Amino acid sequence: MASAFWCIVEDDRAGRPKKVTGEVLGEAARLARQLGGQAEAVWLTDKATDEGLKQLAEWGAARVWLLENPALAPYRGEVWTPALAELATQHGVQAIFGAVTARQRELLARLAARIGVGLSADSVAFSLQDGKLVATRPVYAGKLLSKVTWSKPPWLATLRPNVFRLEDPKTGATPQVERPAVAIPQGTMTLAERKEEASTGLPELAEADIVVSGGRGMKGPENFAILEELAKVVGAAVGASRAAVDAGWRPHRFQIGQTGRTISPKLYLGFGISGAIQHLAGMRTSKIIVAVNKDPEAPIFKVADFGIVGDLFEVAPLLTQEFKRLLEK
Ligand SMILES: Cc1cc2nc3c(=O)[nH]c(=O)nc-3n(C[C@H](O)[C@H](O)[C@H](O)COP(=O)(O)OP(=O)(O)OC[C@H]3O[C@@H](n4cnc5c(N)ncnc54)[C@H](O)[C@@H]3O)c2cc1C
Numbered sequence: 641m642a643s644a645f646w647c648i649v650e651d652d653r654a655g656r657p658k659k660v661t662g663e664v665l666g667e668a669a670r671l672a673r674q675l676g677g678q679a680e681a682v683w684l685t686d687k688a689t690d691e692g693l694k695q696l697a698e699w700g701a702a703r704v705w706l707l708e709n710p711a712l713a714p715y716r717g718e719v720w721t722p723a724l725a726e727l728a729t730q731h732g733v734q735a736i737f738g739a740v741t742a743r744q745r746e747l748l749a750r751l752a753a754r755i756g757v758g759l760s761a762d763s764v765a766f767s768l769q770d771g772k773l774v775a776t777r778p779v780y781a782g783k784l785l786s787k788v789t790w791s792k793p794p795w796l797a798t799l800r801p802n803v804f805r806l807e808d809p810k811t812g813a814t815p816q817v818e819r820p821a822v823a824i825p826q827g828t829m830t831l832a833e834r835k836e837e838a839s840t841g842l843p844e845l846a847e848a849d850i851v852v853s854g855g856r857g858m859k860g861p862e863n864f865a866i867l868e869e870l871a872k873v874v875g876a877a878v879g880a881s882r883a884a885v886d887a888g889w890r891p892h893r894f895q896i897g898q899t900g901r902t903i904s905p906k907l908y909l910g911f912g913i914s915g916a917i918q919h920l921a922g923m924r925t926s927k928i929i930v931a932v933n934k935d936p937e938a939p940i941f942k943v944a945d946f947g948i949v950g951d952l953f954e955v956a957p958l959l960t961q962e963f964k965r966l967l968e969k
Contacts, residue, residue, distance in 0.1 A: 643677020644731070645669070646705070646794075648684070648724075648738040648747065649696065653713070655689030657681075659847055660739040660801045662699040667766065667804040668737050669700040674768050677734060678702040681815075682727070684720055686713035697815035700807045704815045711824045714834070715743045719827045721750040726822050728755065728794060735773065735795040740902060741846065748798050758790045760797040762902065764925060773797075781898050781921035801846045802904040803925065837891070840878070842868070845894060848877035851905045851926070853896055854889075855881035855919075857912015857933065857952055861889035866953070867911060870960040873967065879903065879923075881913045897922035909959075911952040915940025932956070 645668035650658045661681070669679035681701035683692075688708050696704050707723060724747070728736060736751065738744035740762050752759035760775035764785075767774050773795045779786045790796075845851065852871045854864055864878065871878045880890040882897055896903055898918040908926035913919060915931070915938055923929070924943055931944040932955045941947045948955055 643672055643675040643734045644703075645672040645677060645679050645735040645737060646682050646728070646733050647679060647701070648736070648744055649681050650739050650741050650744060651683070651685060651692065655685070655687050655692045657683070657692050657695055657699075658739075659806075660741065661696070662806045663801065663804040664737050664739050664799050665696070665699045665701055666807040667799060668735070669807055671735070671766055671768060671773065675734070675771065680705060682724070682736075683707065684712045684723065686710045693815045693817060694813075697813035698809045698811060700810060701815060704817045706817050706819050707822060707824070708819070709824050711827065714831050715747075716827045716829060717743075717746050717750050718829075719825055720747055721754055722825050723822050724751055725754045727820055730820070730822075733794050735793065735797070737796075738798045740798045740800050745798055748796055752796045755794070757792060757794060757796055758788070760788050760790075760795075762800055763797045764800050764803050764904075766797075778921075778925075781917050782924050783917070800902060800904055800925070802849070802906070840868075842871050843875065843877045845877045845879055845896075845901055846903055848875075848903075849905055850874050850876035850907045850909075851879050851896075851903055851923070852876045852909045852911070853879035853881065853913060853923070854884055854911050855913030856883035856887070858884060858889065859912075861887075863953070864889065866956045866960075870909075870956055870963070873960055873963045876907075876909075877905075881916075881919050895922075910940055910944075911956055913940055914938050915943065 647664045680703040681696045682705045684707045738748045763775040765776040852867045879896040880894045885895040898921040902922045904925045906927045909930045911932045929944045930946045931940040932948045936949045
């Protein structure tokens with residue numbers, strides 16, 4: 641279909657698409673409708689599941705292009721990119737969207753280079769002007785928003801998680817599944833060993849609706865237990881500033897900011913974080929920002945919706961207690 645907006649599926653490696661794919665499909669469907677087109681999912685995987693396919697249809701995928709092959713796992717850019725490029729070229733697609741996740745950032749950049757089109761990375765809004773897509777993306781660590789457009793299709797973009805709305809679920813929708821014949825190239829690298837860190841039992845940082853984050857003011861790794869306690873009560877993920885990560889208190893995958901993860905939760909609570917521009921680059925699009933800092937002049941208060949000037953070691957346990965009381969009601 642000429643005005644098809646393709647959305648690359650991000651899954652949990654067990655056949656379940658992640659919520660961020662629903663957000664990407666939601667935005668793609670809204671845009672495609674204005675051009676008389678539709679949102680479609682493209683799923684590259686070694687094992688799809690019926691529930692996964694159904695989920696994609698409920699999120700608004702009018703069609704699912706399924707490339708299911710053992711050679712597609714684990715993700716390798718040199719294997720996925722040619723397969724996806726061949727499929728996109730065969731079908732004259734209008735747009736290809738992905739999420740701002742580690743692998744889709746890389747995949748979409750590779751794809752843009754391979755098919756010779758532009759990519760709007762880390763997009764936070766879209767509009768259609770005279771039938772052409774215009775994307776908004778933050779630049780200079782979020783200080784400015786720039787608007788970009790494409791000189792030719794397909795329009796490639798990655799979308800920041802937690803910014804775009806899911807469509808109302810199309811309960812009971814069944815997907816139209818296509819299994820196209822596409823050559824899957826041999827990988828030049830094979831996986832020697834995979835080590836997965838033990839799950840924290842808390843939501844994934846980029847996808848969490850609530851993020852509790854700690855900085856140098858936490859004073860040591862052991863004190864992050866205070867934030868984990870609060871996170872458990874409110875169902876949050878725990879993040880950190882670079883100062884806390886550089887000190888070895890948290891692994892790098894929990895770092896928020898310019899050289900870490902970009903998050904847009906509904907609620908961000910920062911404890912002992914000064915609010916350096918590089919940290920703000922990763923969280924300033926959060927819907928509500930709460931900052932706890934003992935220094936009333938800390939720059940984070942300039943972007944905070946609510947600020948508490950105080951000692952985090954007193955404030956955090958009080959907040960935990962209060963949330964517990966409220967949520968148990
Ligand atoms: C190229 C580059 C990239 C960078 N990328 C990132 C990035 O991705 N993410 C990032 O976070 N930073 C990044 N930085 C580093 C950034 O500039 C800051 O140094 C860092 O964010 C500071 O972390 P912080 O706020 O935890 O520490 P600090 O700036 O030291 O702030 C600690 C705060 O804790 C408060 N505090 C102390 N004790 C308490 C207490 N008991 N109760 C309440 N408050 C207390 C203090 O008042 C202070 O405001 C980058 C820097 C560069 C140059």
